Amino acid sequence: MSQFQSVKGTRDIFPEESVQWNHVESVVRTHAALYGFREIRIPVFEYTELFRRGIGSTTDIVGKEMFSFQPDPKGRSVTLRPEMTAGVMRAALQKNLFSSGMVHKLFYIGELFRKERPQAGRQRQFSQFGAELLGVSSPAAVAEVISLMMQVFSSLGLKGLRLRINTLGDGEERSRFREALQAWFVPFYDTLDEASKERLEKNPLRILDSKNPTIQELVAGAPRLYDYLKETSLQDFEKVLFYLGERDIAYDIDHRLVRGLDYYCHTAFEVTSSELGAQDAIGGGGRYDALARELGSSMDVPATGFAVGMERLLITMERQGLLAALPSDAPLVYVVVQQPDLVDNGMQLAWQLRQADISAEIDLAGKSMKAQMREANRVNASYALFLGATEYSTGCYSLKNLATSEQITLTLDAILQFLQERRAQKSLYS
Numbered sequence: 001m002s003q004f005q006s007v008k009g010t011r012d013i014f015p016e017e018s019v020q021w022n023h024v025e026s027v028v029r030t031h032a033a034l035y036g037f038r039e040i041r042i043p044v045f046e047y048t049e050l051f052r053r054g055i056g057s058t059t060d061i062v063g064k065e066m067f068s069f070q071p072d073p074k075g076r077s078v079t080l081r082p083e084m085t086a087g088v089m090r091a092a093l094q095k096n097l098f099s100s101g102m103v104h105k106l107f108y109i110g111e112l113f114r115k116e117r118p119q120a121g122r123q124r125q126f127s128q129f130g131a132e133l134l135g136v137s138s139p140a141a142v143a144e145v146i147s148l149m150m151q152v153f154s155s156l157g158l159k160g161l162r163l164r165i166n167t168l169g170d171g172e173e174r175s176r177f178r179e180a181l182q183a184w185f186v187p188f189y190d191t192l193d194e195a196s197k198e199r200l201e202k203n204p205l206r207i208l209d210s211k212n213p214t215i216q217e218l219v220a221g222a223p224r225l226y227d228y229l230k231e232t233s234l235q236d237f238e239k240v241l242f243y244l245g246e247r248d249i250a251y252d253i254d255h256r257l258v259r260g261l262d263y264y265c266h267t268a269f270e271v272t273s274s275e276l277g278a279q280d281a282i283g284g285g286g287r288y289d290a291l292a293r294e295l296g297s298s299m300d301v302p303a304t305g306f307a308v309g310m311e312r313l314l315i316t317m318e319r320q321g322l323l324a325a326l327p328s329d330a331p332l333v334y335v336v337v338q339q340p341d342l343v344d345n346g347m348q349l350a351w352q353l354r355q356a357d358i359s360a361e362i363d364l365a366g367k368s369m370k371a372q373m374r375e376a377n378r379v380n381a382s383y384a385l386f387l388g389a390t391e392y393s394t395g396c397y398s399l400k401n402l403a404t405s406e407q408i409t410l411t412l413d414a415i416l417q418f419l420q421e422r423r424a425q426k427s428l429y430s
């Protein structure tokens, strides 16, 4: 064992798990394409100021969870991205994507970094996939984003997820509500926990999604943002719900859902899984019309997005038994060479199989035939292809199905054709 261990809050993903990650990512890519979302890849770090402005300095992320450093002694501070939205918006604005009033539909898959206390389902490096619909904000746009997310979940076979949804109104409505909320909590100041006391001053809406039971009891009697919304905001929300209904997407309205970040307005949503423990949120998102202005844009770029945590998604899939049935990346064939003087011919045979798009492995260490068979089983090959003196002289090869032990002997051409037919059922990447 090495004297080094992985950094606290990070983890390695070995090949058995990579197969699962690749499967989820390919489902994400397929569905993104169905909705017309195209992939964006942005840097892993950005200027710290971007996140301060974009996420909001009163949030936990900016307040205490960012990995920030200074690459040059006199340079500006940079931060490992703790979320994607601010970076995606920065990239889109930097490229002037909106000069012609265009709509852009982008999706991403990537790693994020937050200095949180590691626990089950909460890491310091984790991954998300998500989508951002930029340049238009309408109930239809919100419905598109939510549908894409929910369709990915259902294609993966996930069941029993709960979509909670709320409306946060516009800036003016929220600021009237904020004042009402502060006034309502003040008499209970001594009952509040430390986090809520801090939030009361800076970001009282966040008190609403506190997990502390005492606070939750208080919150039950607190004013509701819903009662501060104007007719237009209410209609906007109703229309989002209408679209979800039309698409058979089940939801629960939850007036306490505010989400952690400052930039949301109107619709906000979150998806939870009862299969997860305390960290039960798989993903969430909402509309964020004010972000572009906050980042210095001279024009409005209304937007909606979602982000889903890959690790928590995979944990949920595992608990629902959805990972066992995934196609594997095991080779279709293991070439078994029966005598040492045929090793070079074996190498050539393996090469021919690969040229025909058939995955093939062969022993590279001069092992005995018995050890080669053990290896074929260990790597979970479907077939063993034998190469011995008879095969070499007749040009007919024996192919053994390692699951059923059935054996056939055919010419190489016939074997290639036989294997190509099976490859389609077997290969993960075909």
Ligand code: AMP
Residues within 6 Å of the ligand: 083, 114, 116, 121, 122, 123, 124, 125, 126, 127, 128, 260, 281, 282, 283, 284, 307, 308, 309, 310, 311, 312, 313
């Ligand atoms: P957020 O950007 O905080 O809204 O998070 C969106 C999703 O990312 C969550 O629902 C989680 O699935 C996932 N997530 C957030 N923080 C972490 C973390 N520290 N470790 C693992 N997953 C996370």
